Amino acid sequence: MGETLIKVEGLSKKYCRSLKKSMWYGMRDVGSELLGRRHGADGSLRPDEFWAVKDVNFELKRGECLGLIGQNGAGKTTLLRMLNGLIKPDQGRIEMRGKVGALIALGAGFNPILTGRENIYVNAAVLGMSKQLVDRKIDEIIDFAEIRDFINSPVQTYSSGMSVRLGFAIAAILIEPDILFLDEVLAVGDIGFAIKCLNTVRGMTNKSAVIFVSHNMQQISGFCSRVIMMAHGMVSIDSSNTSEGIDRYYDLVKHAEQISGTGEAEVLSLTLTSHGKIIETEDSAIDTSAELTVLLGLRIHDSITGANLVIVIRNDAEMPIRTFPVCNSEGEDIVYSAGEYLVEIPLGPIELNSGRYAFVVAISDVSSGVILTRVQGLHQFRVVSEYNYWSPGVSPRVSRLISINDNT
Amino acid sequence: MSELRITIYTPDSLLANPVSMGREMLRDLAASMQLAWRLTVRDLSAQYRQTFLGFFWAIILPLANTLVWIFLSRSGVVNLSDTALPYPVYVFTGTMLWAILMDALNAPLKIVTASKNMLAKINFPRESLVVAGICQTIVNALIKVALLLVALLAMGIYPDWSVLLFPIGLISLILVGTVIGLALTPVGLLYTDVGKAIPLLMQFLMYLTPVVFAMPKSGISATLFQLNPMTPLILTARDWLTGYTPEFLGYFVLVNVVAIILLFLFWIVFRLAMPILIERMGS
Numbered sequence: 212m213g214e215t216l217i218k219v220e221g222l223s224k225k226y227c228r229s230l231k232k233s234m235w236y237g238m239r240d241v242g243s244e245l246l247g248r249r250h251g252a253d254g255s256l257r258p259d260e261f262w263a264v265k266d267v268n269f270e271l272k273r274g275e276c277l278g279l280i281g282q283n284g285a286g287k288t289t290l291l292r293m294l295n296g297l298i299k300p301d302q303g304r305i306e307m308r309g310k311v312g313a314l315i316a317l318g319a320g321f322n323p324i325l326t327g328r329e330n331i332y333v334n335a336a337v338l339g340m341s342k343q344l345v346d347r348k349i350d351e352i353i354d355f356a357e358i359r360d361f362i363n364s365p366v367q368t369y370s371s372g373m374s375v376r377l378g379f380a381i382a383a384i385l386i387e388p389d390i391l392f393l394d395e396v397l398a399v400g401d402i403g404f405a406i407k408c409l410n411t412v413r414g415m416t417n418k419s420a421v422i423f424v425s426h427n428m429q430q431i432s433g434f435c436s437r438v439i440m441m442a443h444g445m446v447s448i449d450s451s452n453t454s455e456g457i458d459r460y461y462d463l464v465k466h467a468e469q470i471s472g473t474g475e476a477e478v479l480s481l482t483l484t485s486h487g488k489i490i491e492t493e494d495s496a497i498d499t500s501a502e503l504t505v506l507l508g509l510r511i512h513d514s515i516t517g518a519n520l521v522i523v524i525r526n527d528a529e530m531p532i533r534t535f536p537v538c539n540s541e542g543e544d545i546v547y548s549a550g551e552y553l554v555e556i557p558l559g560p561i562e563l564n565s566g567r568y569a570f571v572v573a574i575s576d577v578s579s580g581v582i583l584t585r586v587q588g589l590h591q592f593r594v595v596s597e598y599n600y601w602s603p604g605v606s607p608r609v610s611r612l613i614s615i616n617d618n619t
Numbered sequence: 620m621s622e623l624r625i626t627i628y629t630p631d632s633l634l635a636n637p638v639s640m641g642r643e644m645l646r647d648l649a650a651s652m653q654l655a656w657r658l659t660v661r662d663l664s665a666q667y668r669q670t671f672l673g674f675f676w677a678i679i680l681p682l683a684n685t686l687v688w689i690f691l692s693r694s695g696v697v698n699l700s701d702t703a704l705p706y707p708v709y710v711f712t713g714t715m716l717w718a719i720l721m722d723a724l725n726a727p728l729k730i731v732t733a734s735k736n737m738l739a740k741i742n743f744p745r746e747s748l749v750v751a752g753i754c755q756t757i758v759n760a761l762i763k764v765a766l767l768l769v770a771l772l773a774m775g776i777y778p779d780w781s782v783l784l785f786p787i788g789l790i791s792l793i794l795v796g797t798v799i800g801l802a803l804t805p806v807g808l809l810y811t812d813v814g815k816a817i818p819l820l821m822q823f824l825m826y827l828t829p830v831v832f833a834m835p836k837s838g839i840s841a842t843l844f845q846l847n848p849m850t851p852l853i854l855t856a857r858d859w860l861t862g863y864t865p866e867f868l869g870y871f872v873l874v875n876v877v878a879i880i881l882l883f884l885f886w887i888v889f890r891l892a893m894p895i896l897i898e899r900m901g902s
Contacts, residue, residue, distance in 0.1 A: 240895045
């Protein structure tokens, strides 16, 4: 245990923005490869090229699980494809020890006409497994995928969940890698199956060096002992403190501000305070137990007789996490007539998971329901909790012991 | 604990180290066999499971072609010189053999293109695709030959002992087709022009080969027919099948020797080109 399995030195890769040029460069690269010349020439960029991966260095030992994070286009998948030997580096060197396995492209090579059973053999052969091994393990695969009733039906009759489950089961049961690559594969099937996948992968990660690409920070923090964040093809953070890496990732996430609606109402200002202190977007992360208050300035135009106000908090996946209807002490929605207002809305303890959030404010006409204005991506803020939980809302509660029986 | 296998990727051309490249080529070819067979079974059973006429599709095209040419010659629309064999037998064997050559020629580009998605995401020996293409061609060719033999007997042509040499002719057709197909694959993967141009050029080449026409006796066309490397392949295979003595045996051997050498060269080209092409294909 503990020996270095992956060594990456000065690894770089160029990509081309223009399709026509890319095809032409490809032909020229094949030509120079055939002449025995070095790929990537002297390391300069040709017209329309850019560095998809630039000067990446790291080492990974057995037992380590590296979370590779970064926004779309940061170079994560390109790096993984080079490590997997699918494409050739332009600069640098990769050295790997042991068997390489990947949980990527589940169910590759499935033919929809053939039955599930036949496809298990095809897929296993693509992964380099012998027929004898599959013969021994086929029942285990079928049971894992939970598709015994359908195993002799053509795969085209499967639901998308079923074929992904089968794909995952084949790969997860057959491969026994020293080095494992995972690319966004754990969100497979329904929640019961997803948990089974997570447990299986966790079992594999103990025995191998793992690189795990995901946009799901809960999974990253749950699995990884180390995080590399990539930005513009370069390593911007390499840290064994996963929550630090994740926090920096959220720092990069930007909610785009967007205004829609008829324009007969406006949001003039939004100020966020905690215990009387103003919190700016650039400020450091808010603690998950902090109590927040919103000060909202709004204007309703003369044409409107009555309007309602709703505030929503959304996460970085643009999913609404919490809705705050603005109401009076009787619990009825407050109706605003034409005019300018400054409203204070106490949100209470935010109880949110680590992440980056933003407000959505919507003002709609009471009688017709027409949306007068809806502003999203307002006043972004970051929350940090000590641990990354599985749900966007986190409400720690103190338990009370009723009885205890320690004989069992 | 057993010694772990070391994998190294660098920008250096694989040609820079020919010994290790050769070793890897052999290792991958060996590793390809089981996968190639799986892919063959997959594609063939899927292909025939989805049709009503099934195996007949292997001969319907050449059969239709034969009927057209028999009609054209009988009705006098085209004037054909006499053939030693009865004309229907001549055309039918010719188009069948030509169809086998075309199958072999189209197979590499077809199967590699169809597997783009797999190539872009999974590392497996790329040779297996080419081998699977050859296996499929062979299976389809055997079906064609079986029907061809039945048809010959029905038309009153009884092959003699030389039919035992016919498998060599068959292998040569598949060999030459594969070599040409493999040569076109790297470029054809990036530029779809290649896939579109193949049927056009091969149609033209067919008319310069004694498939539906007899060998011209004189003139420029006679020279073209004789230079055409496909001519000895078709003629020799047909002669062995129908019990005639092949005329172009020397050229036949030469074409095969050259094809074997080219097969190795284009295999190397294919191997070196694949990672570069996969990068350009996207995923």
